[in-house]
Amino acid sequence: MPRFVHAADIHLDSPLHGLAAYPDAPAAQLRNATREAFSRLVSRTIEEQADFLVIAGDLYDGGWRDHNTGLFFCSEMGRLRRAGIPVFVLFGNHDAESEMTRKLTLPDNVRCFSARRAETLRLDGLGVALHGQSFRDKATEDNLAARYPEPVPGMLNIGVLHTALEGHSAHARYAPCTLDELQARGYDYWALGHVHDYQRWDGPATVVFPGNLQGRHIRETGPRGAVLVHAQDGRIAVERLFVDVLRWESLAVDLTECTSMAEVAARVGAGFESLLAVDGGIPRAVRVTLEGSTPLHGELFGNAVQLRSEVLAQVATIGNERLWLEKVRLATREHARPDAGRGDALASLAQILAEAEGDAELLRQLGADLAPFVNKLPPELRTQVPLLDLVTGARLDALVREVAPDLLAHLARLE
Structure with missing residues (x-):
């Protein structure tokens, strides 16, 4: 049965705040932390022999114009391509601002969810159907999940969604929906992004925010990373993968x-x-x-x-x-x-x-x-x-x- 890695809120090349003013600050680690954390994620995905990787939004960090960020992402996707691991990317609110989201051609093992409408991407050999819709605009305040496709019978159905969900006032209220709505959709797993803290709910579906890969300031404390998901005999097992470097x-x-x-x-x-x-x-x-x-x-x-x-x-x-x-x-x-x-x-x-x-x-x-x-x-x-x-x-x-x-x-x- 499928094993996959679910990550979100990578914010490649986003700066870390709160130490730069101090003379003993680790300048190189502050500058490269999000890249190194992402490289660790790719390495762990390969080591775990995951069948695929899901990125549930905010791969980039807003209006970056430096294409070196995108080139770095492509090089890491090349590592996964050589390992035979496909990647499914949903663009979130920060990606909707990014020029790289619109212009950069990605390796052929990377499939991106459309921003025009919700769609289903399939891995027939694994019996997996992934449903999702990328953000067209940063301020997407519609309930995108309400328009997601029906589950595909006989397959592992994964909903990929960038959302504030309910009760997360600390995060912008993008693509709002309720936990009850997600549980009623008929999917097996919801791969969420946008909220930077790890959270999980069990029920008819397992619903997970993996949190961001790398804490960027003092309000993002504690271990950070992604999750490894193992689906077997109708049961979902979730294991945290910590990849933060500072x-x-x-x-x-x-x-x-x-x-x-x-x-x-x-x-x-x-x-x-x-x-x-x-x-x-x-x-x-x-x-x-x-x-x-x-x-x-x-x-x-x-x-x-x-x-x-x-x-x-x-x-x-x-x-x-x-x-x-x-x-x-x-x-x-x-x-x-x-x-x-x-x-x-x-x-x-x-x-x-x-x-x-x-x-x-x-x-x-x-x-x-x-x-x-x-x-x-x-x-x-x-x-x-x-x-x-x-x-x-x-x-x-x-x-x-x-x-x-x-x-x-x-x-x-x-x-």
């Missing part, structure tokens, strides 16, 4: 009861080691979030440079070839109540800050005072300090609400 991680470190910077550093280092204990051969780009109730809260808030240096020292100890720091985020809270034991000056400041959120004139003046400084900052620094977004977005009430507890804690420590 993995984004979010590490929460609990500093509860920490009383010294040395203790903080030790806990961060232990967190890094624990992270690398799984799939240790894959380099990590890590955002460290320090949390918990600690007497050090005020000191940490006032010493961001030293804190970052302490974390970087732990990274250097482990080795920059395995680990890179994306950002240090402080989310600790002070050990005691913020207003406990405050002097008159701090109590007055606390009252002013509490009232500031509702004082439109004060917030307007604060925005006017901060704007000249923020506008002089380099763009890369703005992306690294989320609080600056509150200034540029004129959300000064949120800025005051965010900063006030930490500022008071730091001043209380200095009293």
